[in-house]
Amino acid sequence: MGNKRRVVITGMGTVNPLGHNVAESWQAVQEGVCGIDTITLYDPTDRKVKLAAEVKNWDPTTVLDKREVKHMARYAQFAMVAAREAFADSGLEKEKLDLTQCGVIVSSGVGGIGTTEAEQTRGLEKGFDRVNPYYIPEAIANMGAGLIAIDLGFRGMCTCPVTACAGGSNAVGDAFRHIRDGYATVMVCGGAEAAVTPLSIGGFTTMRALHTGEDKNAASVPFDARRSGFVMGEGAGILVLEELEHALARGAKIYAEMVxxxxxxxxxxxxxxxxxxxxxxxxxxxxxxxxxxxxxxxxxxxxxxxxxxxxxxxxxxxxxxxxxxxxxxxxxxxxxxxxxxxxxxxxxxxxxxxxxxxxxxxxxxxxxxxxxxxxxxxxxxxxxxxxxxxxxxxxxxxxxxxxxxxxxxxxxxx
Known part of the structure; x- marks a missing residue:
């Protein structure tokens, strides 16, 4: 590997249809829990697609300040809560870090699309000069990454790969390379999405990408001959990647080595x-x-x-x-x-x-x-x-x- 630096995973956090943190989610994975159910975020009664894998019982104010949440799209709330869990899990202390050597790469495919839909409706009803002044910062796909960097004070590279369903893995891989090649010591990376909305589901429905049945246990069936389309999910998965020597020097717990x-x-x-x-x-x-x-x-x-x-x-x-x-x-x-x-x-x-x-x-x-x-x-x-x-x-x-x-x-x- 020449003089390439080694990179390890030292922290993880998630909000997804199986749980609001890593422990809950991994337990559900081991139990084979199905996170799919009837859509509750809007009324799907007259729509072809009735099922989605929603984040259940979501209340971001258990982790985030009420005022913060007010101006944060749902996908960004997921991103922030998962990032706080991952950072706490890593055991890193901000005071001991060179924050210019710490960065964030967090993907989102469509960012705050629910906010866009709501503000479009509001604009049509009240006039477009009356839309929410926070609309743009809430809706853009890179704001999840930006908010995490602000929260942690990380002043290195902060970016958002928008590569559809590959985005989360691009974020993790790009962060891995960024550390390995010597540009950073610590990277917070992953992806966040909240696209269980009438427009998103409608768009995937008309292109015939989604499953249209109503039995949640026959909906997302990968590799099965009955498969007929995917089921929309939502959530966030955030990892802390760290240069190996830096992690060892502070006695960090290590989940795995990224290679x-x-x-x-x-x-x-x-x-x-x-x-x-x-x-x-x-x-x-x-x-x-x-x-x-x-x-x-x-x-x-x-x-x-x-x-x-x-x-x-x-x-x-x-x-x-x-x-x-x-x-x-x-x-x-x-x-x-x-x-x-x-x-x-x-x-x-x-x-x-x-x-x-x-x-x-x-x-x-x-x-x-x-x-x-x-x-x-x-x-x-x-x-x-x-x-x-x-x-x-x-x-x-x-x-x-x-x-x-x-x-x-x-x-x-x-």
Whole structure:
């Protein structure tokens, strides 16, 4: 690896359809809880899509100040609460940090889209000179990252990759490189999304990307022959990445070591993946090469696994391309069977689940699996998670626009 610095995960925080923190969420993953239910954030009665994976019983004022929350879009609330958990979990102390060496990379696909919808309605009713003066700062997709940086006082690079469903993994991978290449000591990274709104769901409905049934246990069924579209989820997943020597010097607990990042583009189609998942395959191969790992070192892949016909078969083909015979020996599950698809937050939350799989030697299940599909014939850990040694794991994210991002982590043997 030459003189590249080593990078470890020292803190994690999340808000998602399974729980309001990491402990709750991981417990739910191990129990195979389905976070999908009937939409409550608006009335879906006359709409084709009735189900989503919402964050339940959300009250941000349990963590954030009431005045802060007033001018914060829902996605940014998720981001802030998850970031505070991750930073507290890391044990870092602001007073002991060079804050110019600390940065934030937090993705969101559509930012405060609920705010945009509400203000558009208000503008049409009352005139556009009467919209909320906080509308722009609430709605823009980078404000989650900006608010976290303000909260922590981090004055290094602060940015927001907007790469649809690959965004969260791009954020984690970009942060990893930023530390490894010597530009920062500590990075807070991940993704946040809150797109369970009439317009977002409507847009995905008319493009026929979403599942339209009403049985929550047959809705998000990755790799299953019955799959017919994804289920919208929401939430945030935030990690603290840290340069290894810095973490060791302060006796930090380490979840896993981040070792590789692969990032490619299909350059093929706005929404459909390239045939046989060619771009995803190159991203996985890149991540392995970047981490100096052989295919047979990988024990688990947290798949993108959206429960759409094209994605799951294409991703399966891509895994076979990269891993050859070993593809049938490793475990490949999709936690989207439990959380739904959180768009820009997916990669952040799934990086957390992947890190915990590596740390605790536990592989999450693909729940609600019933009908095998010959095009998805890998070991998808059906219905029941399992205890198994996980030396090294990959988390895949593949987004509209042809964006592919894969992060590779391995067990910390401190």
């Amino acid at each position: 590789g990042y692969g990032v490619t583009c299909d350059a093929y189609h706005m929404t459909a993946p390239a045939p046989n998942g060619e771009g995803g395959a190159r991203a996985m191969a890149q991540a392995l090469a970047d981490g100096d790992m052989k295919p047979e070192d990988v024990d688990y892949i947290n798949a993108h696994g959206t429960s759409t016909p094209l994605n799951d078969s294409g991703e399966t083909a891509a895994i076979k391309t990269v891993f050859g015979d070993h593809a049938y020996k490793l475990a490949v599950s999709s936690t989207k069977s439990m959380t739904g698809h959180m768009l820009g937050a997916a990669g952040g939350v799934e990086a957390i689940f992947t890190a915990l799989a590596v740390k605790e030697d536990y592989i999450p299940a693909t729940i609600n699996y019933q009908e095998p599909d010959p095009a998805c014939d890998l070991d998808i850990v059906p219905n029941q998670g399992r205890h198994a040694t996980v030396r090294c794991a990959l988390s895949n994210s593949l987004g509209f626009g042809g964006h592919n991002a894969c992060v590779l982590m391995k067990k910390w043997e401190g």
